[in-house]
Amino acid sequence: xDKQANFFERVFTVARQIPVGRVTTYGAIARAIGAARSARMxxxxxxASHDDDTVPAHRVVxxxxxLTGKFHFDGTNLMQQLLENEGVEVVDNKVVNFKELLWEPxxxxxx
DNA sequence: ACAATGACGGACC
DNA sequence: GGGTCCGCCATTG
Numbered sequence: 001x002d003k004q005a006n007f008f009e010r011v012f013t014v015a016r017q018i019p020v021g022r023v024t025t026y027g028a029i030a031r032a033i034g035a036a037r038s039a040r041m042x043x044x045x046x047x048a049s050h051d052d053d054t055v056p057a058h059r060v061v062x063x064x065x066x067l068t069g070k071f072h073f074d075g076t077n078l079m080q081q082l083l084e085n086e087g088v089e090v091v092d093n094k095v096v097n098f099k100e101l102l103w104e105p106x107x108x109x110x111x
Numbered sequence: 112a113c114a115a116t117g118a119c120g121g122a123c124c
Numbered sequence: 125g126g127g128t129c130c131g132c133c134a135t136t137g
Contacts, residue, residue, distance in 0.1 A: 007134070026119055037132045043118035044134065062119060069118035 007035075011045035012052055014105040018059045021087040022103035023095055025063050032105040047072065058082040065098030 010033035018024050026042040035041060042060075046069060049055035058079040062068045070079035070093060080090045089096035 027121095030119085035133080037120090038134070039119040040117060040132070041119090041134050046118050049118095057118075060118075063121090067118090072118055 007033075007041065008045040008048050010035075010108055011042050012049060012055045014108050015046070015049070015055045015057065015060060017105055018056055019103055021101070023059050023061050023065070023083070023088060023098065023101050024103050024105055026060060027063055028102075028104050029060065032107050034107075043069065056082075059086075059088075061095055061098070065095040065102075067093045067095070 011029055014029045014032045015024075025039075026046075027036070027039040030036050030039040030042045033042075046055070046057045046060060049057045057069060058067075058073070060069070067079050067083075067090065070077065073079045075081070080093065083090050083095065088101060095101060
């Protein structure tokens, strides 16, 4: 469990650094925590983020800029609503100007 | 310990 | 350009 919390904690730490009105990808976060090939785990960690409301999981999308995780939120379009609320335009479950809004997290150098 | 799964990503067709 | 398959790696059954 400790290990798990550690892994998720890395993801949460980086996710919290995502500026408002900006988005990032699972792969970007994965690299930031030193697990470039664990992009799926990032999404998995996001699933656990429900326990931590300090993690803006709605700002995390896949490499396509598609709101893949929107289905995991309470509402069907809750994720989109949150993004639009922050100024991120979303159309067809996809982030508009995704490339421009894409924010690359800094490498989390814990310890 | 083994097999299946998954909020991804890249390679391949 | 679009659809499909495989690989990654931690979590869960």
